[in-house]
Amino acid sequence: MDTAVRELSYAQAIQEAMALAMEADDRVFLMGEDIGVYGGAFQVTGDLVERFGTDRVMDTPISELGGAGVAVGAAVTGMRPIFEFQFSDFATLGMEQIVNQAAKMRFMLGGEVSVPVVMRFPAGSGTGAAAQHSQSLEAWLGHVPGLKVIQPATPHDAKGMLLAAVADPDPVMIFEHKLLYKMKGPVPEGHYTVPIGKAEIRREGRDLTIVATSIMVHKALEAAEALAGEGMDIEVIDLRSIRPIDRDTVIGSVKKTSKLLCVYEAVKTLGIGAEVSAMIAESEAFDYLDAPIVRLGGAETPIPYNPDLEKATVPQVPDIVAAARDLVKGVR
Amino acid sequence: MATARKAISPEQTNLPFAYRQYSPDQLRDVLRKMYLIRRFEEGAEDSYMRGLIHGTMHLSIGQEASAMGICMPLHEDDQITSTHRGHGHCIAKGADVKRMFAEFFGKTTGYCKGRGGSMHIADVAKGNLGANGIVAGGIPIAVGAALSSKRMKTGKVVISFFGDGANNEGAFHEALNMASIWKLPVIFVCENNGYGMSTSTARSTAVKNIADRAAAYSMPGVIVDGNNFSEVAEASQAAVERARAGEGPTLIESKTYRYRGHSKSDRNRYRTKEEIEDWITNRDPILLFETELKEFGIIDEKGIEAVRESVKQEIADGIEFAKQSPAPELSDLGRYVYTEVA
Numbered sequence: 001m002d003t004a005v006r007e008l009s010y011a012q013a014i015q016e017a018m019a020l021a022m023e024a025d026d027r028v029f030l031m032g033e034d035i036g037v038y039g040g041a042f043q044v045t046g047d048l049v050e051r052f053g054t055d056r057v058m059d060t061p062i063s064e065l066g067g068a069g070v071a072v073g074a075a076v077t078g079m080r081p082i083f084e085f086q087f088s089d090f091a092t093l094g095m096e097q098i099v100n101q102a103a104k105m106r107f108m109l110g111g112e113v114s115v116p117v118v119m120r121f122p123a124g125s126g127t128g129a130a131a132q133h134s135q136s137l138e139a140w141l142g143h144v145p146g147l148k149v150i151q152p153a154t155p156h157d158a159k160g161m162l163l164a165a166v167a168d169p170d171p172v173m174i175f176e177h178k179l180l181y182k183m184k185g186p187v188p189e190g191h192y193t194v195p196i197g198k199a200e201i202r203r204e205g206r207d208l209t210i211v212a213t214s215i216m217v218h219k220a221l222e223a224a225e226a227l228a229g230e231g232m233d234i235e236v237i238d239l240r241s242i243r244p245i246d247r248d249t250v251i252g253s254v255k256k257t258s259k260l261l262c263v264y265e266a267v268k269t270l271g272i273g274a275e276v277s278a279m280i281a282e283s284e285a286f287d288y289l290d291a292p293i294v295r296l297g298g299a300e301t302p303i304p305y306n307p308d309l310e311k312a313t314v315p316q317v318p319d320i321v322a323a324a325r326d327l328v329k330g331v332r
Numbered sequence: 333m334a335t336a337r338k339a340i341s342p343e344q345t346n347l348p349f350a351y352r353q354y355s356p357d358q359l360r361d362v363l364r365k366m367y368l369i370r371r372f373e374e375g376a377e378d379s380y381m382r383g384l385i386h387g388t389m390h391l392s393i394g395q396e397a398s399a400m401g402i403c404m405p406l407h408e409d410d411q412i413t414s415t416h417r418g419h420g421h422c423i424a425k426g427a428d429v430k431r432m433f434a435e436f437f438g439k440t441t442g443y444c445k446g447r448g449g450s451m452h453i454a455d456v457a458k459g460n461l462g463a464n465g466i467v468a469g470g471i472p473i474a475v476g477a478a479l480s481s482k483r484m485k486t487g488k489v490v491i492s493f494f495g496d497g498a499n500n501e502g503a504f505h506e507a508l509n510m511a512s513i514w515k516l517p518v519i520f521v522c523e524n525n526g527y528g529m530s531t532s533t534a535r536s537t538a539v540k541n542i543a544d545r546a547a548a549y550s551m552p553g554v555i556v557d558g559n560n561f562s563e564v565a566e567a568s569q570a571a572v573e574r575a576r577a578g579e580g581p582t583l584i585e586s587k588t589y590r591y592r593g594h595s596k597s598d599r600n601r602y603r604t605k606e607e608i609e610d611w612i613t614n615r616d617p618i619l620l621f622e623t624e625l626k627e628f629g630i631i632d633e634k635g636i637e638a639v640r641e642s643v644k645q646e647i648a649d650g651i652e653f654a655k656q657s658p659a660p661e662l663s664d665l666g667r668y669v670y671t672e673v674a
Contacts, residue, residue: 029483055483061513066472066506073476076461077411078484081476096503100466101473108452109462110445111668145669169671 004189011044011181013155014120017162018045018082020191022052025080028166029056031071032084032120033064041086042122042181068094068119072102072171075117080166087133088121088175091141102171103146114169118162124177124215124265125314131302134310136266138175138213142242142275148172148196149243153217155185157240160194168196177215177265199246201253205235207328209253211276212263213239216315220263223320232328242272250276251285258290259327265314268297291327296320347628350562353569354404356630360639362404362561363625366396366618367643369420372429373592375647376419376436376450380596384655385436389450392420394559394591397617398523399424401556401564402491402586405572411459411477412491413470416451417523417590418463421493426458429650439657446660447668459488467528468494468501471520475507478518478581489575490518497528499542508583512549517575519568520583523558525590530602543585551581558588559617562624589615 008016021028030052035045036059049057060067064085071083085091091098102115125134142149148170152158158176165172202217203224212220217238224234235253239246254260260280262273273295280286280293296315304310325331345352350359373391380389392399399420403412406425414421422432427443435442436450443455454462461477464470474492481488498504499522511518522542526533539545546553554571556563564586571582589611593600600608625631631639 027484061506061509063506063510065503066475066510069469069472069503069507070476070479070510073413073461073473073478074480074483075476076473077477077480079476079480096466096469097472101464101469105462106671107668108444108448109454109456109668110443110447111672112444112454112456113461114671148670 005186006189007184008155008187009181010155010158010176010183010185011042013159013187014044014162014176015046015048016187017159019048019051021082021163021166022056024191027078028080028082029058030082030084031058031060031067033060033062033086035059035084040084042178044181045084064090064093065096068097069101071117071119072097072105072115075115076105076113080116082118082120082166084120086122088123088137089132089135091121091137098141098147098173099144103144106170107146115171116169117171118165118174119171120174120176122178123175124179125303125310126179128305128307128310130305134303136175136264136298138173138242139266139271141173142272146171147243148241149175150196150241151175151214152194152240153180153214153238155183155187157194159187160192161196161240163191164193164196167193172196175214179215197241197244197246199240199249200238201235201249202238203234203236205233206257207233208259208261208324209235209237209250209257210261210263210320210324211237211239211250213242213272214265216263216265219315219317220320222317223324226317226321227324227328230325232325234324234328239272239276245275245279247279247283250279251283254280254285255288258288260289260293261320261324261327262293262295262297263315263320264297266298267300268295269300271297273297291330294323294327296323348562348624349566349569351628353565359625359630360635362400363618363621363631363636364639364643365423366400366561366621367639368429368646369396369399369423370618371643371647372423372432373419375433375651377592379433379436379651386438387449388595388597389436390417390595391592392417392590394611394617395523395525395588396420397561397621398558398564398586398588401561402493402521402568402584404565405569406489406491409459409486410489410491411461412493413461413474413477414463414493415470415495415498416463416465417495418453418493419450422453422455422460422463425455425460427455427460429646430653433650433654434657437654437657438659439654440660441653441657445668468498468503470494471498471503471507474518475511475516478511478516479514481517482514487576488517489572491521492518493521493523495528496522496524496526496533496537496542498522499545500536508549508551508581511581512551515578515580517578518581519571519575520581522583522585524585524587527594527602529594532602541585543583546583549583551583553583553585555585555587558586559615559620561617561621
């Protein structure tokens with residue numbers, strides 16, 4: 001077994017996972033806009049077309065609805081497509097096929113088919129791309145039974161969860177924060193999987209639980225580190241998967257710390273923070289709470305173009321530090 | 333060794349396609365299946381009226397020749413995607429009416445174990461990937477199935493059935509374009525019955541013939557009389573041959589008519605009684621086919637009566653099977669959402 005670990009970027013880790021999946025299984029192929037010679041809008045597919053050819057690294061026309069549908073049809077009939085939406089915002093154009101077809105086909109047909117399609121969504125703000133290229137729409141898809149929805153936060157998980165997604169018999173939607181693509185981290189060589197539906201405790205602590213998703217995991221860890229200097233011991237959970245959601249890890253942590261802060265980039269209202277909060281309120285962990293649950297999420301506005309406004313739209317490290325400090329000190 | 337074509341006598345060359353292509357037994361079976369579709373629809377409608385079927389349904393009475401003509405040249409492992417008006421397609425592709433009725437009755441013996449109903453009727457074993465409740469929803473899926481066929485070299489041809497309403501959806505445009513640029517073995521079959529719910533094609537569609545849109549995708553566009561079995565089968569055969577030869581897709585517009593309303597809520601206020609009567613009296617696909625079969629000496633009135641009787645029995649047996657079948661357990665509500673891990 002090859003256990004060598006190198007530093008790879010998040011984008012390189014995804015690319016390596018896709019290459020491994022294609023090497024191992026002829027049925028696996030990639031579809032998307034400009035993923036061939038261009039290498040993908042974020043260079044995630046890079047030079048894969050040179051290795052695997054245009055039949056397996058297929059450029060599609062700018063047809064998100066049709067493209068998603070072709071991926072669904074190919075999956076139902078024996079292939080293992082990995083479909084890249086150029087920006088997660090364009091999921092809105094493919095929503096029919098994702099929500100009405102991919103998610104429901106197995107159910108509607110009484111289990112007679114499965115839909116092993118993987119869809120990748122470059123998501124999130126911070127690139128100056130304004131309101132139609134910066135959204136975080138994962139909760140939309142997380143609301144749909146039949147889909148699995150994941151948000152890997154590290155290069156290690158990006159590779160392992162993609163390989164788990166390709167092996168999964170059901171449709172898996174992967175939201176990748178664009179600002180993570182260049183982040184480097186340790187990534188083992190060879191094939192390994194990170195299970196879908198299992199959260200990871202990134203930092204252990206006793207005073208407060210922060211449940212974060214995607215890029216917010218790193219911001220939460222930075223905030224926790226800063227607060228450690230003030231003597232506060234903060235636990236940070238990387239949720240990793242929003243459907244299915246890892247109840248046990250979150251509930252267990254809140255029972256230990258008695259305080260919960262949810263941090264996510266998507267618009268705060270009706271989002272993953274609401275789900276995690278309700279999960280705790282409905283569980284035995286409710287009796288352990290020493291303070292109201294606090295959510296930090298995106299502002300109730302589209303993502304603006306101006307860089308200062310853009311930053312102010314989503315939680316930043318000082319926001320997390322302030323909210324966490326208040327919670328631990330009992331100010332809230 | 334090349335196979336010699338069957339010698340055709342001079343009088344045979346003037347016969348319509350179906351009578352040159354298919355044996356008398358095959359043709360009698362086509363008639364039987366057209367009756368089976370019609371009586372199935374009538375049986376479903378009757379069961380609905382009696383409260384045995386809930387929800388709604390979209391009946392294809394009047395469109396039987398279209399379903400049969402398109403499916404006749406297909407192999408058993410060829411695939412189709414179907415529409416909300418999909419009962420006929422399902423039967424034409426080889427489904428058992430017992431399991432179809434069972435599905436409509438919401439029973440576990442149904443094709444979808446009672447989870448899909450009329451609008452999602454499917455028969456995956458026979459290549460029917462399912463009817464679809466979303467207009468044009470099945471078109472890109474058919475293109476994906478054709479992509480699988482090409483990549484995995486299975487030789488399968490895929491038929492995408494859809495109605496005139498679907499040709500104004502974006503999915504139609506995106507899917508036909510991709511099928512054409514990738515030369516996929518898929519055939520787009522637009523069953524134009526004149527109305528998308530209540531809105532006529534004249535009011536909804538800028539071109540006179542939907543087949544004219546094929547030019548925009550560099551594929552052949554063929555118009556057929558959808559109530560003439562032989563004409564539909566001939567167009568389908570040519571398109572299937574083209575698809576199997578790797579030459580790419582075809583768009584067939586099958587002009588037909590539905591006798592019943594769009595669904596069970598339809599008050600039929602957008603068309604006249606005279607129009608409906610005219611189609612029923614003068615252009616009924618079963619009547620036309622029967623007349624031809626008699627003319628060519630393939631069946632007589634007694635034979636037709638025997639077909640009707642055997643179909644009647646099969647429908648009665650199917651409804652009885654559905655009635656007697658078990659309903660799903662409420663505790664199984666969460667099944668089939670995800671693949672169960674063994």
